[in-house]
Amino acid sequence: MKGKLVLAMIVAGGIMLYLSGCAKESADRLSEGSICDTTNVSYSKQILPILQDNCYTCHQGSAASSGIDLSVFATLQAHVANGDLKSAVTHTGNVTPMPFELPMLPSCEVNTIVAWVDQGALNN
Ligand code: HEC
Known part of the structure; x- marks a missing residue:
């Protein structure tokens, strides 16, 4: 029973890490999108x-x-x-x-x- 609880906590922790990783990644992608493009300025x-x-x-x-x-x-x-x-x-x-x-x-x-x-x- 205790083993299962520990396992559940590890899984939950893993999911949270995974989700926060995604959030960071999308924030990076957003800032990448606003990079100033100065090639062939019109x-x-x-x-x-x-x-x-x-x-x-x-x-x-x-x-x-x-x-x-x-x-x-x-x-x-x-x-x-x-x-x-x-x-x-x-x-x-x-x-x-x-x-x-x-x-x-x-x-x-x-x-x-x-x-x-x-x-x-x-x-x-
Ligand atoms: C609030 C009014 C105002 C705005 C907004 C403004 N200017 Fe000026 N500009 C002036 C004035 C006043 C002078 C004359 C400054 C002097 O003789 O010291 C001037 C002078 C200049 C000169 C000549 C500089 C010199 O010292 O001979 C250039 C080039 C210039 N402006 C470009 C711009 C550009 C480009 C922008 C926009 C990014 C801009 N100005 C926005 C008021 C403005």
Whole structure:
């Protein structure tokens, strides 16, 4: 009788270990799913939404901050070419960190912009 109880406890313990292992595994899989994919960054699918959400409030239209209208691709390109875009979003170099007086963008968004610049800042 005692033997059976011990056996039952071992089995129950085993099941609990197994279940917690699964829970951990699925949590790992979840975080894997949110890994930042910066291969072949698309301007229209990835960069444009970041700029629209975080930059256009100040950098769009005739009243754009510092006259920098980032919704004009040629203007954006000019700030890629002089290195300001990368410096501004990575908070490096001598340019004013962007978004202006706001927290730095999440690392995935920063990395995506940097990767797009490094891949030639294509209008793709
Ligand atoms: C709250 C308004 C605001 C937001 C949001 C904002 N900017 Fe700016 N941006 C400014 C101002 C103001 C300046 C001029 C700063 C200065 O002259 O020191 C500026 C300047 C810049 C410059 C030129 C940097 C320099 O020092 O010459 C770049 C590039 C730039 N912004 C890119 C961006 C990008 C990219 C985003 C979004 C990630 C962004 N900004 C979001 C207000 C903003």
